[in-house]
Amino acid sequence: ETGVTQSPTHLIKTRGQQVTLRCSSQSGHNTVSWYQQALGQGPQFIFQYYREEENGRGNFPPRFSGLQFPNYSSELNVNALELDDSALYLCASSLASGDETQYFGPGTRLLVL
Amino acid sequence: RKEVEQDPGPFNVPEGATVAFNCTYSNSASQSFFWYRQDCRKEPKLLMSVYSSGNEDGRFTAQLNRASQYISLLIRDSKLSDSATYLCVVWKGTSGTYKYIFGTGTRLKVLA
Numbered sequence: 382e383t384g385v386t387q388s389p390t391h392l393i394k395t396r397g398q399q400v401t402l403r404c405s406s407q408s409g410h411n412t413v414s415w416y417q418q419a420l421g422q423g424p425q426f427i428f429q430y431y432r433e434e435e436n437g438r439g440n441f442p443p444r445f446s447g448l449q450f451p452n453y454s455s456e457l458n459v460n461a462l463e464l465d466d467s468a469l470y471l472c473a474s475s476l477a478s479g480d481e482t483q484y485f486g487p488g489t490r491l492l493v494l
Numbered sequence: 495r496k497e498v499e500q501d502p503g504p505f506n507v508p509e510g511a512t513v514a515f516n517c518t519y520s521n522s523a524s525q526s527f528f529w530y531r532q533d534c535r536k537e538p539k540l541l542m543s544v545y546s547s548g549n550e551d552g553r554f555t556a557q558l559n560r561a562s563q564y565i566s567l568l569i570r571d572s573k574l575s576d577s578a579t580y581l582c583v584v585w586k587g588t589s590g591t592y593k594y595i596f597g598t599g600t601r602l603k604v605l606a
Binding site: 414416421422423424425426429436437438439469471473475478479480481482483485486487488490 | 498502525526535536537538539540581585587588589591592593594595596597598599
């Protein structure tokens with residue numbers, strides 16, 4: 382096990398709602414990256430948080446936002462949910478922003494109806 | 495064109511067969527390379543890093559060709575338990591952000 386945990390494991394929402402997903406990083410890791418994996422696709426980079434600041438963003442709209450807390454745990458918030466937001470959301474923690482080794486959590490599976 | 499491209503498969507092979515996957519990447523500034531394995535409805539797990547000199551871990555051999563910008567994974571003596579999706583991953587930094595760029599994955603089914 383990687384020591385990275387995510388909650389909830391599964392979630393069902395309807396279009397237009399808002400959702401918050403949570404991630405606890407591995408002990409000692411100060412960087413969290415979030416990825417979206419649609420069915421049949423590879424994970425896509427959403428954004429990264431390093432020491433509580435957003436440290437880079439992929440090609441996702443502003444309704445995808447996040448936070449990192451002083452204990453380095455993190456949240457991913459998605460507003461105005463769309464059907465295409467249905468996916469597996471993965472977080473990965475690493476020791477530092479430039480550390481090439483990322484440890485993935487088990488993911489949260491989101492279904493938007 | 496996607497930054498990392500893989501044949502999605504599926505590759506259906508009998509137990510004991512040797513199977514090879516290739517992956518190409520478009521950005522020559524890519525810094526590190528990995529193969530991840532992902533089982534159905536699970537998170538990706540690191541299989542191995544990929545080095546230019548080639549590296550081997552048991553039945554698995556990975557190779558990087560920087561000149562041609564491709565990565566390969568060879569699995570010898572396939573086991574039923576090797577059935578999974580294999581993700582090619584490129585790691586690179588841009589303006590201080592370091593991220594993984596994944597291919598779509600290649601599905602492997604090892605048949606009894």
